Amino acid sequence: MNLTLILFIVLAVVAVAAAIGLLVSRNTVYAALFLVLNYASVAVFYLLLGAPFIALVQVTVYAGAIMVLFLFVIMLLGAEKLPKAKVLPWQRPVAIGLAALLLVEAGFLLFKRLTTISTPLANPDASVNTTGSLQTLGMALFNQYLLPFEVTSILLLVAMVGAIVLTKKEKGEQG
Amino acid sequence: MVDTIPLSWYLAISAALFTMGALGVLIRRNPLIIFMSIELMLNSANLAFVAFARSFNVLTGQIFVFFVMTVAAAEVAVGLALIVIIFRNKHSIDVDLMNSLKG
Numbered sequence: 686m687n688l689t690l691i692l693f694i695v696l697a698v699v700a701v702a703a704a705i706g707l708l709v710s711r712n713t714v715y716a717a718l719f720l721v722l723n724y725a726s727v728a729v730f731y732l733l734l735g736a737p738f739i740a741l742v743q744v745t746v747y748a749g750a751i752m753v754l755f756l757f758v759i760m761l762l763g764a765e766k767l768p769k770a771k772v773l774p775w776q777r778p779v780a781i782g783l784a785a786l787l788l789v790e791a792g793f794l795l796f797k798r799l800t801t802i803s804t805p806l807a808n809p810d811a812s813v814n815t816t817g818s819l820q821t822l823g824m825a826l827f828n829q830y831l832l833p834f835e836v837t838s839i840l841l842l843v844a845m846v847g848a849i850v851l852t853k854k855e856k857g858e859q860g
Numbered sequence: 861m862v863d864t865i866p867l868s869w870y871l872a873i874s875a876a877l878f879t880m881g882a883l884g885v886l887i888r889r890n891p892l893i894i895f896m897s898i899e900l901m902l903n904s905a906n907l908a909f910v911a912f913a914r915s916f917n918v919l920t921g922q923i924f925v926f927f928v929m930t931v932a933a934a935e936v937a938v939g940l941a942l943i944v945i946i947f948r949n950k951h952s953i954d955v956d957l958m959n960s961l962k963g
Binding site for chain 2: 689690693697701705716723724730731733738739743755758759761777778780784787788791795796798841843847848849851
């Protein structure tokens with residue numbers, strides 16, 4: 686068995702197990718840590734796929750910034766454990782059934798197109814290869830995709846202002 | 861390094877992670893975990909993007925992932941702010957309590 690295959694299988698198991706852990710954990714902090722584990726394993730998938738820049742952005746932005754924000758809010762809200770209140774009794778089985786349906790559907794599509802997508806990934810061109818990848822990515826981002834890039838910065842600014850305005854206490858408001 | 865892993869395997873992982881995310885949105889009642897499940901779904905879509913980018917030897921998929929990550933960051937900032945003010949008004953974050961538009 687080749688090394689990449691072993692790595693892939695281990696990573697797949699870790700990623701799916703972390704996702705299941707996120708679903709079943711009662712404690713919100715544990716759920717957040719499971720999500721970090723999932724992000725880390727997906728980052729290694731990106732490395733396997735020859736996308737080192739995306740992998741690093743995944744670790745810094747997702748596992749770093751976004752999860753710190755999540756943990757911060759969890760701590761702020763006191764890691765509240767929701768009481769087991771009256772749930773809709775049919776909600777869980779129906780949800781699991783629908784999710785299984787979604788999975789079967791995706792699997793069906795995969796197997797139907799198996800001939801076109803089951804060919805092993807070819808070694809990428811020199812232009813898209815890992816060593817030149819960052820440079821090519823930067824050239825594409827700042828030439829072809831310059832306008833979306835700038836719009837993204839405005840989007841981030843709007844989100845920042847929005848978050849501040851939403852959480853700001855109004856004048857004279859209690860606590 | 862000769863890569864022997866077919867594209868369909870990556871797509872299968874992506875589909876599995878997306879299903880977990882959708883299931884999390886449906887069965888959990890803690891808005892923070894619902895939020896994390898949405899992030900999980902975005903993440904699985906990103907994985908599919910990068911796998912396709914590798915398969916078709918184009919960089920556009922990776923650039924798209926970059927934009928998706930930015931949008932996810934903006935979404936998390938605003939969404940968590942909303943959760944914080946809901947907690948401030950209702951002193952609980954149970955989604956079952958959020959059934960009225962008036963605070």
